[in-house]
Amino acid sequence: MATRVWRSSIRDGLFKMLKSGPVGGGFAPRLASTAAGIGGVPKIPPSSKKGRLLTGTMIGLAIAGGAYVSTADEATFCGWLFKATKFLNPFFALLDPEVAHRLAVSAASHGLVPREKRPDPAILGLEVWGRKFTNPIGLAAGFDKNAEAVEGLLGLGFGSVEVGSVTPIPQEGNPKPRIFRLRQEGAIINRCGFNSEGIVVVAKRLGAQHGKRKMEETSSSLPSSGGEVKQGGKAGPGILGVNLGKNKTSEDAAADYVQGVHTLSQYADYLVINISSPNTPGLRKLQGRKQLKDLVKKVQAARDEMQWAEEGPPPLLVKIAPDLSKQDLDDIAAVALALHLDGLIISNTTVSRPDPVSRHPLAGESGGLSGKPLFDLSTNILKEMYILTRGKIPLIGCGGVSRGEDAYKKIRAGATLVQLYTAFAYGGPALIPQIKAELAECLERDGFKSVQEAVGADCR
Numbered sequence: 001m002a003t004r005v006w007r008s009s010i011r012d013g014l015f016k017m018l019k020s021g022p023v024g025g026g027f028a029p030r031l032a033s034t035a036a037g038i039g040g041v042p043k044i045p046p047s048s049k050k051g052r053l054l055t056g057t058m059i060g061l062a063i064a065g066g067a068y069v070s071t072a073d074e075a076t077f078c079g080w081l082f083k084a085t086k087f088l089n090p091f092f093a094l095l096d097p098e099v100a101h102r103l104a105v106s107a108a109s110h111g112l113v114p115r116e117k118r119p120d121p122a123i124l125g126l127e128v129w130g131r132k133f134t135n136p137i138g139l140a141a142g143f144d145k146n147a148e149a150v151e152g153l154l155g156l157g158f159g160s161v162e163v164g165s166v167t168p169i170p171q172e173g174n175p176k177p178r179i180f181r182l183r184q185e186g187a188i189i190n191r192c193g194f195n196s197e198g199i200v201v202v203a204k205r206l207g208a209q210h211g212k213r214k215m216e217e218t219s220s221s222l223p224s225s226g227g228e229v230k231q232g233g234k235a236g237p238g239i240l241g242v243n244l245g246k247n248k249t250s251e252d253a254a255a256d257y258v259q260g261v262h263t264l265s266q267y268a269d270y271l272v273i274n275i276s277s278p279n280t281p282g283l284r285k286l287q288g289r290k291q292l293k294d295l296v297k298k299v300q301a302a303r304d305e306m307q308w309a310e311e312g313p314p315p316l317l318v319k320i321a322p323d324l325s326k327q328d329l330d331d332i333a334a335v336a337l338a339l340h341l342d343g344l345i346i347s348n349t350t351v352s353r354p355d356p357v358s359r360h361p362l363a364g365e366s367g368g369l370s371g372k373p374l375f376d377l378s379t380n381i382l383k384e385m386y387i388l389t390r391g392k393i394p395l396i397g398c399g400g401v402s403r404g405e406d407a408y409k410k411i412r413a414g415a416t417l418v419q420l421y422t423a424f425a426y427g428g429p430a431l432i433p434q435i436k437a438e439l440a441e442c443l444e445r446d447g448f449k450s451v452q453e454a455v456g457a458d459c460r
Contacts, residue, residue, distance in 0.1 A: 074117050081114040085429045092428075097179040097188070101425070105144060108152035114429055116157030121440040124159075126451045128394050128416055129315040129342060131239055131269055135159040135436050136451050137407060140398050140419035141243035141272065141319075142190075146197040147205045154238040157432045160417065163202070164243030165274045168259045170198035171247055174279060180362045182371070186402060187357055188422050190349070191367030193279040194245040199263045206242070206267035210234050233269040242268035243319070248280055254295050258302040265303055268314045273299060276321035276348035278368045284321055289331035292318070296339050315342030320385075322347035322378045322399065329381070333388035343394040345419070346385055347378040371422035375400025379413050383459060386414025391456050402427070404438020411451060412458040 092100040107113055124135040138160035139153055147163040154161050173195025180189045196202075213234060233239040244260035246253045257273055265271055273295065275286040286295055296318065303313045318341060320332060336344060349368025357363055357373045378399025386395055397415030401407050402423035410418045424431055448454045 078114065078117045079433070082116075082430045082433055085114060089426070089428050093183070096177075097181055098176065101143075101179070104425075105149050108144075108149035108156075111152055113152050113156060115155040116433065118433075120157070120159075120436060123440050123443050123448075123450060124436060126416070129270065130311070131233065133159040133239055133417065134237070135439075136411070136415075136417045137432065137435055137439070138162060138239075138241070138396070138417055138419045139424065140421040141165055141241070141274070142192075142421055143424070145195065147202045147209075147242075150206070150209055150240060154240075156429050157436065158238055160233075160239035160241060160269075160419075162241035162243050162272065162419065163206075164272070165194050165196065165245030165277070166199050166202045166242065166260060166264065167194050167196040167245045167247045168199050168250075168256050168263075169247050170201070171196055178367070180365050180367075182357060182360055182362055183426070185357055185360065185371065185373055186422070186426065187369055187371030187373050188425065189362060189365050189367045189369050191279045191365075193248065194277065196245065199260055202242075203263050203267070206240075206264065210267045234267055239269045240267070241270045241272055241317075243272040243274050245274050245277070246280065246283065253283075253286060254298045257295065257299050261299055261302045262306070265306065265314055270315040270317060270342070271303070272317045272319050272345060274319045274348070276319050278321070278323075278349060278351045284323075287320060287324065287328060287332060289335060292332060293335045293339065296335065296341060300339065317341070317343040317345055317396070319345040319348055320381075322350045322374065322381050323352060324381065326384075329384055329388060333385060336389060336393055341393060343396060343416075344385060344389075345396040345398055346382040346415075347374075347399050349399075350374055350377055352377070370399070372400050372402060375406060379410060382410060382415055383413040386456050386459050391459075401435075402431075404435045404440075404442055407435060407439045408442035408454070411454050412456070414456045414459055416452070416455050 092104070095103070120134045124137075126133050126136060135157075136159055139158045139162060141162040141164045144150065144153060144161065144163045145165065147166075150161060150163060171194065174191050174193035178191045178193070182188065242260075242264050244257050244264070246256035250256050253275075261271065275283055275292070275295070277283055286292060296316075300316060303316060306313065318332075318336070324332070332344070335341070349370045351368060353360075353363045353369060354373050354377060357369060379397065382395060382397050389395075391414070394416040395414050396417045396419055397407075397410030397413065398419040398421075400422075401410060401418055401420040407418045407420075420435075443449075443451065443454055446454070448457075
């Protein structure tokens with residue numbers, strides 16, 4: 001079985017690569033962070049030595065894997081394949097950050113990433129919003145901005161993948177360079193500014209994925225009883241979140257989010273209103289009590305006026321910043337409770353530069369900081385919001401997660417689910433099974449029988 005799966009995936013992947021041309025051509029055809037149809041898409045030169053070396057390495061891994069698989073069972077081979085991706089990390093590190101990002105998204109969209117065949121530890125499974133997550137580890141918005149690689153990313157073993165932020169009208173975002181690596185600190189500064197191909201393009205991609213999923217369900221599964229918890233999501237075995245943004249030049253933020261709901265909510269297992277990016281002028285003002293209350297009411301009304309099947313509309317969450325005062329947090333918690341918001345994501349990137357980033361030569365670059373230096377700040381905000389909402393609202397902890405222990409601390413601070421991004425950008429696919437295994441060990445070590453038992457443990 002493992003041999004057949006391997007040969008099929010390699011044959012299809014290599015065929016796509018050869019058909020598309022060299023790395024600078026079809027293998028990375030689309031800049032994941034640049035709007036399609038606006039000015040054109042820059043390409044990596046076909047003669048790029050780094051590109052040829054990267055392609056050669058991937059083919060070499062494929063050949064080596066083919067030789068290995070004949071003596072390994074599927075689970076063992078799957079583990080080997082994830083570990084083997086570590087050999088690619090140094091090559092990605094040599095590339096410009098956006099070029100590396102483009103290649104990574106393209107690889108996932110072409111199926112040139114490993115697919116997790118091993119079941120998640122049972123202790124990691126949980127139910128949120130009537131949906132079953134096989135594990136609480138999700139990929140945060142910002143990696144797959146335009147929903148190009150949903151299937152490939154879910155196949156890596158994430159419990160959920162959040163695409164976006166998606167804006168109503170395509171926009172290029174801020175001028176380049178706009179992504180800066182702080183490798184020693186395990187951090188990134190970005191000022192992308194909601195670069196998006198727009199909701200029409202994203203809707204077409206998600207619609208195709210949704211249709212494929214429905215066909216698979218129809219042909220391979222039996223009807224489930226009405227009271228059964230939904231297995232997986234609308235795009236595959238994991239849960240799909242859609243993160244909505246506003247256009248930079250828009251004067252009516254609510255109208256932008258409502259348009260996103262009307263166009264994309266049918267494909268989402270949950271929706272996110274992103275009002276906390278530091279790279280869109282005036283966006284964070286929407287976190288004020290009155291502004292947030294008015295916005296959430298309008299978006300909820302837009303969602304609820306649509307026709308929904310028995311499973312009902314997708315949950316609506318708000319993503320907030322870590323740079324908030326105590327009064328700001330009080331106001332957000334009050335609005336969330338009063339309007340029965342389905343959840344909060346805590347948090348987005350920070351405009352602060354905590355140590356050791358403050359001493360870095362790139363500390364003066366404008367934009368949001370993500371990665372390890374954000375962990376303490378975002379986790380403290382998470383814990384405070386869990387207390388303010390009295391544990392009544394599911395929280396997603398995001399910011400600085402790079403180990404299973406980090407995810408565990410987020411959960412103990414009040415997170416029901418956890419997201420990462422920067423650590424994935426540095427560590428690649430091999431990080432995902434590692435974090436899940438470490439999280440399971442943490443839960444078992446402290447006597448918890450499930451993730452849900454550990455949620456908010458440090459707040460009791």
